[in-house]
Amino acid sequence: xxxxxxxxxxxxxxxxxxxxxxxxxxxxxxxxxxxxxxxxxxxxxxxxxxxxxxxxxxxxxxxxxxxxxxxxxxxxxxxxxxxxxxxxxxxxxxxxxxxxxxxxxxxxxxxxxxxxxxxxxxxxxxxxxxxxxxxxxxxxxxxxxxxxxxxxxxxxxxxxxxxxxxxxxxxxxxxxxxxxxxxxxxxxxxxxxxxxxxxxxxxxxxxxxxxxxxxxxxxxxxxxxxxxxxxxxxxxxxxxxxxxxxxxxxxxxxxxxxxxxxxxxxxxxxxxxxxxxxxxxxxxxxxxxxxxxxxxxxxxxxxxxxxxxxxxxxxxxxxxxxxxxxxxxxxxxxxxxxxxxxxxxxxxxxxxxxxxxxxxxxxxxxx
Numbered sequence: 001x002x003x004x005x006x007x008x009x010x011x012x013x014x015x016x017x018x019x020x021x022x023x024x025x026x027x028x029x030x031x032x033x034x035x036x037x038x039x040x041x042x043x044x045x046x047x048x049x050x051x052x053x054x055x056x057x058x059x060x061x062x063x064x065x066x067x068x069x070x071x072x073x074x075x076x077x078x079x080x081x082x083x084x085x086x087x088x089x090x091x092x093x094x095x096x097x098x099x100x101x102x103x104x105x106x107x108x109x110x111x112x113x114x115x116x117x118x119x120x121x122x123x124x125x126x127x128x129x130x131x132x133x134x135x136x137x138x139x140x141x142x143x144x145x146x147x148x149x150x151x152x153x154x155x156x157x158x159x160x161x162x163x164x165x166x167x168x169x170x171x172x173x174x175x176x177x178x179x180x181x182x183x184x185x186x187x188x189x190x191x192x193x194x195x196x197x198x199x200x201x202x203x204x205x206x207x208x209x210x211x212x213x214x215x216x217x218x219x220x221x222x223x224x225x226x227x228x229x230x231x232x233x234x235x236x237x238x239x240x241x242x243x244x245x246x247x248x249x250x251x252x253x254x255x256x257x258x259x260x261x262x263x264x265x266x267x268x269x270x271x272x273x274x275x276x277x278x279x280x281x282x283x284x285x286x287x288x289x290x291x292x293x294x295x296x297x298x299x300x301x302x303x304x305x306x307x308x309x310x311x312x313x314x315x316x317x318x319x320x321x322x323x324x325x326x327x328x329x330x331x332x333x334x335x336x337x338x339x340x341x342x343x344x345x346x347x348x349x350x351x352x353x354x355x356x357x358x359x360x361x362x363x364x365x366x367x
Contacts, residue, residue, distance in 0.1 A: 008109035088133035093124035125151035
């Protein structure tokens with residue numbers, strides 16, 4: 001009996017890529033097309049596992065061995081929720097070394113969709129010339145596309161869009177609410193083979209709460225973090241670091257990450273809550289982090305990209321208008337760039353290292 005994943009197929013450049021076609025040999029190529037061909041060669045083997053790398057946004061990147069059958073289950077959940085079907089056009093514009101990119105291809109394989117490629121970049125809409133039925137983007141790609149009128153129009157024409165890989169700025173959400181086609185924020189991680197829940201950003205019922213897929217059971221730990229039971233995509237119960245609220249209708253709202261909590265003077269501060277409050281004031285790319293402090297335990301630090309030194313005093317006065325005293329950054333450091341992971345998330349460990357390095361450098365200069 002042939003394994004299920006061997007009977008999948010996707011359409012690319014007018015050719016159906018089936019197991020039989022791929023076994024004849026795919027040509028050497030370059031860029032994202034070469035990555036696609038190599039992925040298809042790996043997919044169309046009887047071996048039931050693939051290896052995928054985590055993004056490293058909250059710790060060291062690591063490799064996970066995952067099941068092709070469970071990748072198919074994840075893809076079917078998304079395709080069913082969004083009513084994707086054979087012949088729809090799906091856009092791949094994210095690196096294939098991470099789960100998000102791989103799952104775009106698997107969705108196309110499972111639903112027999114046509115796959116269109118755009119080299120992974122901050123401006124995936126810039127080179128589009130064809131209509132897109134489904135796309136998955138990270139927040140940075142959406143932000144960049146909204147700044148360019150032509151790219152914004154292409155974004156509007158995507159019939160079903162999911163945005164994942166990081167928090168979505170409230171201003172961006174407000175701009176997207178007027179878009180004519182459905183847009184969702186996704187919740188998931190590499191261990192759940194992309195997302196296990198979606199929340200509507202626009203349409204008749206936009207929400208801050210995520211709707212879990214069928215066969216996903218959620219609960220909360222003693223630390224108020226989310227526990228996921230999703231046997232279709234993950235063999236084991238998954239204990240996350242996401243602090244959440246689960247509502248009576250089984251939807252849930254993400255408050256922040258447990259490992260993104262700063263303990264300053266005995267008060268626990270959720271990094272995401274502070275970032276959300278100051279985002280309209282800061283404008284540039286930024287990140288909240290912390291450094292060790294002998295008095296408070298940890299000291300809140302704001303890293304701001306490309307801000308002149310003399311602007312920090314004015315910025316601090318603005319922050320005082322929206323933040324309680326205990327949440328105010330004690331230090332504001334201008335930096336050339338905010339550390340990011342390969343798929344566009346803020347790299348929290350590197351932000352902390354950068355803040356500590358700047359602090360030590362300042363101390364040395366003062367001495």
